[in-house]
Amino acid sequence: MKDNMSRRRFLRECCWGGALGAVGLAAGFAASKAAGKDFVWQIDPFKCISCGNCATYCVLEESAVKCVHKHAMCGYCKLCTGYYEPEPVALDTAAENQLCPTGAIGRKYVEHPYYKYSIDEKLCNGCAKCVKGCSAFGNGSLFLQVRHDRCLNCNECSIAVACPSVAFVRVGVDKPYLIKGQAH
């Protein structure tokens, strides 16, 4: 049987979970301060295999990993394979046709037949489902990044430990993002 219990739910549902979560946060914050700020964690988007662990292994309640969109690489496609289910009933914005389970991707008409896709970070949990659809069938313009406005810069990033493709790397704090299409 597939175990659908998320790691956070596991923590939440254990009697000591809440306390452990709070302690973990404090520890991460203190450790990051103590470790200095020369390097931060980031995802190499070319190594990421969209496994989904980014959504559930972050020490934060809401993962610090979010989907980002490099518009310059996007085809502005009518049939976006990061936005739509593999077999959409119609190419509209109905929830049943959308790939993102949280409705975090916005679709805006530009001009025939082009559409602009944007991520609402408040709704994105970093599950990488859209990343998989975009990189398998599209231009690969959707990818995951650790967002540094919320990341605690833990000494040992718990997602990095759980990442099956060793996609987490340390990057200089002056260049904290690994954006596709830019040398890195």
Add this chain to the structure above:
Amino acid sequence: MKKNDILIWVFVGAAVVVGGVAVWLIDGSGDSGSGLGDEFTYDVSEYGKTDAKLVMYQELPERFDTGMKACKAIAVSGKKIYVAGDNMIRVVGGKDIKLSGMPRCLAVGEGGKVFVGVDGHVEVYSGAGKQIGVWDSGGEKALFTSIAVYEDNIFVADAGRRVVVRYDLEGNVVNEIGRKDEKRNISGFVIPSPYFDLAVASDGLLRVVNPGEHRIEAYTFDGDLEFSWGEPGIKIEGFCGCCNPVNFAILGDGSFVTVEKGLVRVKLYDEDGKFSGVVAGVDALVPGGVAKACAFPADCQSGGFDVAVDSDGKIYVLDTRSGVVRYFVRKIEPLINTN
């Protein structure tokens, strides 16, 4: 060290130990999966499976290794195979031709004359491999992705300017085809990634892929849109992803051999665009079943295979990922024993 500092460090130390044990207990390696619900999972490998009953071709055991780091296009003429890439054209059964830059497309005309698209211009080489012409550039935005030779016409697909340019044999522009024109009922080409192919069919009409619209459009040489066929869809009859097919070739009987990227599959459609069967499915073409578009930074908007056919109906697939040419021939149906 102050008492408060010591307390903080004791607190931090304890937290790290407890946290570490907890992470170990809860599969810190991530090996047991993300734990996300079904709605968050997307198994693309499912789409890599091909119904064996639909496969009409078989691959020959031999392959040709181009030895190229980046091969882009293939053409076949007589007994010769031409592969463009790595600033050159490799001629199997002939002499290699050095080019001024990276080619993306090529076509072979009368007497083995080679027309090759390099960025946004055409270079012409004699059958002996001598450069005999460099045509004017299509401009800064031009990016030539396909060439076809038909009688006195050279058709070039310009993905950068989203138009087909018709040249005469000397490289003079005769006219442009496929620009958005409501009066002529032409919606224009939609080209999300640099794949834009064309060929002339046996009915004398030019066929051009409109990849973002997932269809093949038929034009007269003067630019009238006659008809089109093709549907988007991940199912085998459709063209998958955001922009497909990336390339195609036309067999002697008028049927179309199409190549898709993303779900890399080579399929056969009859001359009216009705799906006939599969030449090679994802499972046969890509290790692991599903191609990931971005294995490397440069791969992000590339990775499409090319295809050519010969007069015997043999299909040549240029596997741009591994730099080899693979050959496919029609399956021989087993004889039914009536005894």
